[in-house]
Amino acid sequence: MPNEIKVGNITVGRGEFKKGFIKGVELINNVSIDIPVMVMNGVEDGPTLLLMSTQHGIEIQGIEVIRKVMREKVKPNSLRGAIIGIPVGNPLAFMHHQYLSWIDNLDVGAVRADRPYGNTTERLAYALWSEAWSKADLIVNIHCNTRPDSLIYQWINIGNPKTKDKLWRMAKACGVTTIVSERRIREEEPPTLNNLASRKGIPVLLFELIDGRWISEPSTTVGVRAILNIMREFNMIDGEIEKQKEITIIPGINRFYGILRANRGGLIKFLKKPGKFINRGEIVAEIYDLYGDIIEKVKMPVDGYIWAYPCGQSLGTSGSLQAVQTGANIGYIFIHEEK
Numbered sequence: 001m002p003n004e005i006k007v008g009n010i011t012v013g014r015g016e017f018k019k020g021f022i023k024g025v026e027l028i029n030n031v032s033i034d035i036p037v038m039v040m041n042g043v044e045d046g047p048t049l050l051l052m053s054t055q056h057g058i059e060i061q062g063i064e065v066i067r068k069v070m071r072e073k074v075k076p077n078s079l080r081g082a083i084i085g086i087p088v089g090n091p092l093a094f095m096h097h098q099y100l101s102w103i104d105n106l107d108v109g110a111v112r113a114d115r116p117y118g119n120t121t122e123r124l125a126y127a128l129w130s131e132a133w134s135k136a137d138l139i140v141n142i143h144c145n146t147r148p149d150s151l152i153y154q155w156i157n158i159g160n161p162k163t164k165d166k167l168w169r170m171a172k173a174c175g176v177t178t179i180v181s182e183r184r185i186r187e188e189e190p191p192t193l194n195n196l197a198s199r200k201g202i203p204v205l206l207f208e209l210i211d212g213r214w215i216s217e218p219s220t221t222v223g224v225r226a227i228l229n230i231m232r233e234f235n236m237i238d239g240e241i242e243k244q245k246e247i248t249i250i251p252g253i254n255r256f257y258g259i260l261r262a263n264r265g266g267l268i269k270f271l272k273k274p275g276k277f278i279n280r281g282e283i284v285a286e287i288y289d290l291y292g293d294i295i296e297k298v299k300m301p302v303d304g305y306i307w308a309y310p311c312g313q314s315l316g317t318s319g320s321l322q323a324v325q326t327g328a329n330i331g332y333i334f335i336h337e338e339k
C-alpha cells in the first residue's frame with residue numbers, strides 16, 4: 001500500500017480520512033455531475049477495499065452501509081490498508097430516481113469502461129475505473145432488489161482462477177446466500193468495469209440488499225456486518241467474524257437458473273415468498289386484468305427458489321409498479337446445488 005492514495009481530487013496520507021469527488025460529466029447548462037468519494041487511509045499496510053453503491057440509481061441501501069462503515073465503525077488509526085467509498089456510482093441515474101442514466105438509458109456497469117472519449121455513461125464508467133476500481137485489491141459492489149420481501153444474497157463469479165480464492169473468502173465472510181457462477185470472461189468480451197477488474201485479478205463481489213428505495217433494516221445491519229467481516233477476514237481490522245442473523249440464508253452453493261417472465265399483461269399478485277423452497281409446477285404468481293379476472297397462473301419451471309420479484313420495468317427500472325407486460329421479468333430463479 002502506498003503512503004498516499006490519490007482518488008479524484010483528493011490525496012490521502014497515512015492515518016487520514018478525506019471527502020472529495022471524481023470528475024464526472026458536464027450537462028448542457030455547464031453543471032458538473034461528479035461522483036462523490038470518501039477515502040480512509042490506515043496507519044499500517046493492508047489491502048485497498050473499494051465499496052461502491054448505487055450503480056443503479058434507485059438502489060440506495062448501500063449508501064447507508066458505506067456511511068456507517070466509514071463514518072462510524074472504522075477509524076483510520078485502527079485500519080490496515082485503505083477504504084475507498086463511492087456512495088453513488090451512477091449520479092446520472094440517482095438524480096432522476098432512475099435505474100439507468102437518464103441521458104442515454106445506459107448502465108454504468110454494462111458499458112465499456114476504457115473510453116475517456118466515449119459516450120456520456122462510458123465516460124462515467126471510465127472515471128470509475130481509472131480513479132477507483134483499478135486502484136483496489138478487493139471490491140464490493142452493493143445493489144438492492146426493490147421489494148422488502150426479497151432475499152438478501154451475494155453473487156460471485158469464480159470462473160477466473162486469479163480471483164477465485166479471494167472471492168470465496170469474501171463470500172464466506174459476508175455470510176449470506178451465495179449464488180455462484182463459473183464463467184470465464186473471454187478476451188473478446190467488452191471491457192466493462194467487472195471484466196476489466198477480472199482481467200486485472202481484482203475480485204468483485206456483488207452484494208444485493210433489499211427494499212432498495214428506502215434506508216431500512218435488516219439491510220443496514222446485514223450490509224455493515226458483511227463489510228466488517230470482509231475487513232476482518234483480510235486482516236484490515238481486528239475482531240472475529242460475526243455470523244449473519246435476522247435473515248433467511250440458503251447455505252452452500254446456489255446457481256442462477258433463469259428469469260420467470262410474463263406471458264400476459266396486467267396486475268400481478270405473488271403467492272410464494274422469496275427464499276422459500278418451491279416445487280416445479282407450483283403456482284408462483286397470478287396475473288389478472290383490470291376487471292379482476294385471472295388471466296395467467298405463473299408456474300415454477302424447476303425445483304428451486306425465487307430471490308426477488310422485480311415486477312414491472314419502465315426504462316429498465318425494475319420495481320416501478322406491481323404490474324407486468326408480456327415478456328416482463330416476474331422473478332429471478334435459483335437452484336440449490338446438493339453436495
Ligand SMILES: [Zn+2]
Nearest residue numbers: 056059143144
Ligand atoms: Zn442493481
